[in-house]
Amino acid sequence: MSTKLRDSRDKPAATEPDSATRERILLEAARLFRHHGYAATTLREVADAAGIKAGSIYYHFESKDQILGEVLDKGIVGVAEAVRQRLAALPADASSRLKLAAAIEGHLWGLLHHGDFTSANIRIYGQIPAAAKNRHRRIRREYTDLWDTLIDDALRHDELRPDVSATIVRLFVIGALNWTVEWYNPQKGSFEDFVKQITTIVFDGTFVKDGPA
Amino acid sequence: MSTKLRDSRDKPAATEPDSATRERILLEAARLFRHHGYAATTLREVADAAGIKAGSIYYHFESKDQILGEVLDKGIVGVAEAVRQRLAALPADASSRLKLAAAIEGHLWGLLHHGDFTSANIRIYGQIPAAAKNRHRRIRREYTDLWDTLIDDALRHDELRPDVSATIVRLFVIGALNWTVEWYNPQKGSFEDFVKQITTIVFDGTFVKDGPA
DNA sequence: GTCTATACCTCGATAGAC
DNA sequence: GTCTATCGAGGTATAGAC
Helix, strand or coil: CCCCCCCCCCCCCCCCCCCHHHHHHHHHHHHHHHHHCCCCCCHHHHHHHHCCCHHHHHHHCCCHHHHHHHHHHHHHHHHHHHHHHHHHCCCCCCCHHHHHHHHHHHHHHHHHHCHHHHHHHHHHHHHCCHHHHHHHHHHHHHHHHHHHHHHHHHHHCCCECCCCCHHHHHHHHHHHHHHHHHCCCHHHCCHHHHHHHHHHHHHHCCECCCCCC | CCCCCCCCCCCCCCCCCCCHHHHHHHHHHHHHHHHHCCCCCCHHHHHHHHCCCHHHHHHHCCCHHHHHHHHHHHHHHHHHHHHHHHHHCCCCCCCHHHHHHHHHHHHHHHHHHCHHHHHHHHHHHHHCCHHHHHHHHHHHHHHHHHHHHHHHHHHHCCCECCCCCHHHHHHHHHHHHHHHHHCCCHHHCCHHHHHHHHHHHHHHCCECCCCCC
């Protein structure tokens, strides 16, 4: 075995080691941030939920702010990974519609499978200090760029309606998809059926046919 | 003049008098709740923004919690009023599509015209204590009932797609509309054009035609 | 790696002068 | 109707024992 795999002298830097306790802190923090907000959540509550005492958190994290940053990042990364995986599984010549359908399915899957992280992200992103926003912005931007590419692709292949702006479509659709984590109920039907209905609405709308103006 | 119009001995009860200071407190509270969250906003900040001292707030409100309640309510009422007004202006025999279009226009108008109240509502509703939620629930329910009626109406007239659940349509569409307050930019086009594009997407989708499955 | 104990700060709310 | 002054509670973060 190489001694280079993980040198304990190295600082964790960007990718911290994920001990079980550390992960539990992040998970409980996400859950509490989601349901009570960032400022309203105390580290005593997070520690309590994670089964440790408040002071012990500072062995794993430098500050509450750092926990926030990692929770926010995980909210995006979980979704982005699911989407990229779906897209990679498609044949290279897949239609724009097929690509977007795969992206929607992946987005919804990641969103609902990491609900505490994604909902926490959606709910509190608009409320955090500018410094925290700045640190989180790059990872967000990378993901929205992916959608821009998909939508521009559809536009260039004349599949997207010409009478709506591509920017509005992206913002509207992502916003709509994101909000499903706030009301989706897995007990009222299968995930597959849910995805099918959402995709239908996004692609073809809620009405049976193009009606009169 | 009748002495019954406003007897100063009466407690304000449900509808408080709206002094200028009182309204300013609510407006600044909404703005701060929107951008920093409920718990992160201090009454000292609210007072400062309203041009008074923190202690003075308690002449107008019993608690921070009461301010929250009124901010939340205003977020719904402003939207509901705009929608009800649009619907009332329609002829009685208007089609489901026309009624829904009017509701969408009214919803967007109210949403964006009372942005601090509506955005604050959307952002923090999921994070407030259960007691505050319960007090606010009735006014919310009344508004969603209105949408249920409109959508059921479209369903009964065979205008809504039969392959999507009416509940999913309502939740998805309202969620999508609500989130526009988070990204709508009035400098990038007229409100009328914006409404037209959103309505098109909701009714007829983002793609040019019903494509292959 | 987790604990207890605590320093220091800021919050919501109240009291009473003006 | 607004002010100043202040109370008690509870927050993040730190220090040092184990």
